[in-house]
Amino acid sequence: xxxxxxxxxxxxxxxxxxxxxxxxxxxxxxxxxxxxxxxxxxxxxxxxxxxxxxxxxxxxxxxxxxxxxxxxxxxxxxxxxxxxxxxxxxxxxxxxxxxxxxxxxxxxxxxxxxxxxxxxxxxxxxxxxxxxxxxxxxxxxxxxxxxxxxxxxxxxxxxxxxxxxxxxxxxxxxxxxxxxxxxxxxxxxxxxxxxxxxxxxxxxxxxxxxxxxxxxxxxxxxxxxxxxxxxxxxxxxxxxxxxxxxxxxxxxxxxxxxxxxxxxxxxxxxxxxxxxxxxxxxxxxxxxxxxxxxxxxxxxxx
Amino acid sequence: xxxxxxxxxxxxxxxxxxxxxxxxxxxxxxxxxxxxxxxxxxxxxxxxxxxxxxxxxxxxxxxxxxxxxxxxxxxxxxxxxxxxxxxxxxxxxxxxxxxxxxxxxxxxxxxxxxxxxxxxxxxxxxxxxxxxxxxxxxxxxxxxxxxxxxxxxxxxxxxxxxxxxxxxxxxxxxxxxxxxxxxxxxxxxxxxxxxxxxxxxxxxxxxxxxxxxxxxxxxxxxxxxxxxx
Numbered sequence: 116x117x118x119x120x121x122x123x124x125x126x127x128x129x130x131x132x133x134x135x136x137x138x139x140x141x142x143x144x145x146x147x148x149x150x151x152x153x154x155x156x157x158x159x160x161x162x163x164x165x166x167x168x169x170x171x172x173x174x175x176x177x178x179x180x181x182x183x184x185x186x187x188x189x190x191x192x193x194x195x196x197x198x199x200x201x202x203x204x205x206x207x208x209x210x211x212x213x214x215x216x217x218x219x220x221x222x223x224x225x226x227x228x229x230x231x232x233x234x235x236x237x238x239x240x241x242x243x244x245x246x247x248x249x250x251x252x253x254x255x256x257x258x259x260x261x262x263x264x265x266x267x268x269x270x271x272x273x274x275x276x277x278x279x280x281x282x283x284x285x286x287x288x289x290x291x292x293x294x295x296x297x298x299x300x301x302x303x304x305x306x307x308x309x310x311x312x313x314x315x316x317x318x319x320x321x322x323x324x325x326x327x328x329x330x331x332x333x334x335x336x337x338x339x340x341x342x343x344x345x346x347x348x349x350x351x352x353x354x355x356x357x358x359x360x361x362x363x364x365x366x367x368x369x370x371x372x373x374x375x376x377x378x379x380x381x382x383x384x385x386x387x388x389x390x391x392x393x394x395x396x397x398x399x400x401x402x403x404x405x406x407x408x409x410x411x412x413x414x415x416x417x
Numbered sequence: 418x419x420x421x422x423x424x425x426x427x428x429x430x431x432x433x434x435x436x437x438x439x440x441x442x443x444x445x446x447x448x449x450x451x452x453x454x455x456x457x458x459x460x461x462x463x464x465x466x467x468x469x470x471x472x473x474x475x476x477x478x479x480x481x482x483x484x485x486x487x488x489x490x491x492x493x494x495x496x497x498x499x500x501x502x503x504x505x506x507x508x509x510x511x512x513x514x515x516x517x518x519x520x521x522x523x524x525x526x527x528x529x530x531x532x533x534x535x536x537x538x539x540x541x542x543x544x545x546x547x548x549x550x551x552x553x554x555x556x557x558x559x560x561x562x563x564x565x566x567x568x569x570x571x572x573x574x575x576x577x578x579x580x581x582x583x584x585x586x587x588x589x590x591x592x593x594x595x596x597x598x599x600x601x602x603x604x605x606x607x608x609x610x611x612x613x614x615x616x617x618x619x620x621x622x623x624x625x626x627x628x629x630x631x632x633x634x635x636x637x638x639x640x641x642x643x644x645x646x
Contacts, residue, residue, distance in 0.1 A: 371516060371535050371553065374497065389496065390456030390475045404475065404494060406515055406534060409554070 116270045117282070117295040118144025118247075119375065120154075121356045121386035123263035123363050123415050129382060134259030136396065140385065141247045141256070141266050143392035147295075148268025151281035152250040153242025155291040155358050156261040157417065160236040166215045166288075168222075169232035169240040173205040173278050176228070183207050186226070194221060206254060208239055215288070230279050235289030237360040242267075242281040262417040265358040267293035273301075274319040284322050286313075286329035289360040294321040295373040295388055296352035304348060324349050328357065342366055342412050356386060364414045371409035378402040384415045421446055425460075426453035434462065437487075442466035456496065461489050464506065481508035484525060497534075500527040503544060516553070519546045522563065528617040535572065538565050541582050547617035557584050557629075558594065566613045568621055576629050584629040585610050587621060598632045 120140040124130055133156065141152060161167060172181035183202035190196045190211075196218065198211035211218070215234045222229055233240035239261075241254045247268045251257065267282035274280045283291035298304075301320035304327050309315075313326050327348060331341035338357075342364065345355075354373040357364045365386060367375055378385045378393045380402045387393050390404070407413050423433045433451060440446065442465065451472045454460055458477040461470045464487030472480065472491045481489035482501040491499070494512035501517065503525040510518075513531035517539060524544040529537075535553035538546050541560035551569030558574070560582030570588035577594020584597075585606070593599070602624075610623040 369554070374515065376515075389477060390494070391477060392456075394453075394455030394475070400474075404512075406494075406513060409535065 116147045116272075117293075118147035118268035118388045118392070119293050119295050119354060119356050119386065120144060120266040120268075120388075120392055121264065121358075121363050121365070121384075122266075123384045123417055124382065125384070126382055130262055131260045133261050133264060134255075135257045136383070137259075137264055137266060138251050138257045139395045140387055140392040141251055141268060143394075144268040144388055145247050147388055148270045149246050150271055150276045151242065151244045151269040151278070152247040152267065153240070153269075153281045153283055153293075154256065154259075154264050154266035155233060155238050155240045155283045155285070156259045156264040157237045157289070157358055157360060158239065158261040160289075160360055161210070162212075163236075164212045165210065166213050166234060166236060167208050167210045167239065168215065168219065168234050169238070170207045170209060170222075171205060171230040171232050171243070171278060172207070172228075173243060174228050174230055175226065179204040181205065181207075181229070189225065190218070190221075193225075194218065203254065205243075206241060233285040233291065234287075235360065237261075238285070238289050238291060238358070240283060240285060240291065242283065243278050244276055244281065262361075263358060263363050263415075265291055265293055265356050265363065273297050273321075274317065277317075280317050280319045282321060283358070284319070284325035286326045287333055290325075290329050290332065290357070292321065292325040292328065292355055292357045294324060295354045295375075296368065298324060298349060298351035298353065300350040307348075320351075324353070324355065332359075338362060338364055338414060339412055346410060354388070361417045362414055363417070364412065365407055366412055367407055367409045369410045375407050376404065377407055377413070378404045420448045420450070422450045422452065424452045425455060425457055430457050430459065434459065437461055437464055437468065437470065441468045454491075454493070458496070461487070464489070467506075475512070484508060494531070495529075499529075500525070503527065505544075513550065518548075519544075522546070526613075526616055532569065538563075538582070541565065545613055545616075547613050547619065549617070549619055551588065554591070555594070557582060557597075560584075564609065564613065566610055566617070566626070568614075568619060576631070578635060579629075579631040581631065583609075585613075585626040586629060587625050587627075590629070593629065596632050596635045597629050600628045600630050602626065602628050 282293040298320040301323035304323040352372040454474040456477040462482040469488045475493040477496040479498045485504040487506045490509045495510045495514045498517045500508035505524040509528040514529045516534040518533045519527040522544045527546045530549040532550035537552040537556040541563040543563045547566045554572035557576045561580040571590045574594035576597030607623040
């Protein structure tokens with residue numbers, strides 16, 4: 116079991132309230148996923164030449180005492196990069212005018228236990244072990260702002276309870292995926308992807324789906340085509356919610372074994388595993404509430 | 418005490434259910450109104466007296482499950498397994514119902530005004546289900562007894578491995594499951610559809626429905642078959 120939540124606000128005035136509206140949604144899915152939680156929030160994109168990288172130091176020896184300031188100095192010294200690092204305990208967002216791949220390679224070599232959560236111009240990502248309420252408080256989720264977000268509460272079945280195996284998973288830039296369910300062919304998908312130079316960071320089945328879909332997008336498929344190929348390549352039970360810089364997308368497997376419900380008003384589109392997580396939203400009594408059909412693609416634009 | 422209200426935003430669900438189990442039959446309560454269900458699971462499960470429960474809002478999983486002689490009306494949608502294992506009485510969903518609606522029902526009437534999700538009426542053992550909208554795939558899988566009236570369309574594998582339950586479908590059937598077949602409607606079938614539509618408060622012409630029942634070819638093991646079903 117796991118819980119999925121997603122929220123996209125249609126009016127710019129609501130962007131500052133995105134986190135505040137979402138926190139009860141995430142906490143509402145605690146019974147479905149009490150062991151870890153996470154979310155990706157999509158903000159106004161940075162300029163073309165800028166990137167932000169979300170980093171997690173909870174798996175380093177220093178943990179929340181990680182020397183973020185020192186990391187900034189090292190980047191300047193070794194790579195000549197002027198990075199802005201906004202840190203909060205074991206989490207930081209590094210922002211700089213960079214080509215991200217060499218910087219990420221350097222981070223992996225220099226600080227192998229520093230976990231790179233996400234890369235892009237719009238995405239910020241947070242995930243950790245703990246109950247949804249604990250994780251939300253740890254990273255002050257209620258203060259997050261943006262146009263849309265993808266969240267997850269985890270009850271692990273397919274791999275261990277560790278921060279890097281929590282959801283959302285990311286691949287490439289400005290792409291993330293959360294999963295409720297279990298894939299039956301993740302190793303087949305991995306064996307197919309690895310010869311394309313795609314590297315995996317965990318043994319989690321969801322990572323295979325995330326990297327497969329991002330690979331299709333990178334190969335030039337539009338989101339709908341990539342999702343169609345996902346239906347063909349990925350076997351098992353799944354409700355997937357995905358985020359890109361300007362879209363939320365939802366699909367369910369042909370057996371619809373894992374739940375999803377959507378509520379839409381003039382102000383927002385909200386997605387959750389169960390209605391319990393939507394019940395507090397403003398004007399929910401007048402929302403159009405529906406259950407997404409299996410093997411259909413639902414895509415909402417931010 | 419004839420009427421009681423429970424606001425689930427203020428009162429724990431257990432209080433409602435224990436009232437329905439203990440006090441409602443003891444005190445002869447006729448009607449209980451539930452507000453702010455907010456998708457809670459197990460609302461009004463295990464009723465065992467002829468009480469009427471109105472739920473104003475969306476219900477979570479298993480609403481009205483195991484009902485015996487009660488009447489549950491949900492003015493909203495219902496989550497997975499609404500009226501699961503109902504023995505008798507009536508459950509009416511005014512909105513849509515999620516997967517497994519009426520699963521394993523033994524008796525009573527389940528009415529869903531909107532669509533029902535996948536596996537509606539799976540392992541039906543008796544009783545009647547009337548769906549105003551469409552049903553998802555694998556509905557009436559291994560249904561053993563009872564009747565289903567589907568006013569909209571049916572998804573894939575309708576009535577797979579059907580036993581003696583009978584299905585009436587007004588719209589299109591994406592595919593029939595193994596051993597399910599379309600059969601001619603008899604006068605008794607028209608009368609059955611009419612009485613079920615009347616009971617559900619739906620108005621359609623029984624002549625628009627087709628009958629799906631078991632070909633009974635899976636009832637006996639065929640040792641000569643290539644085991645290619």
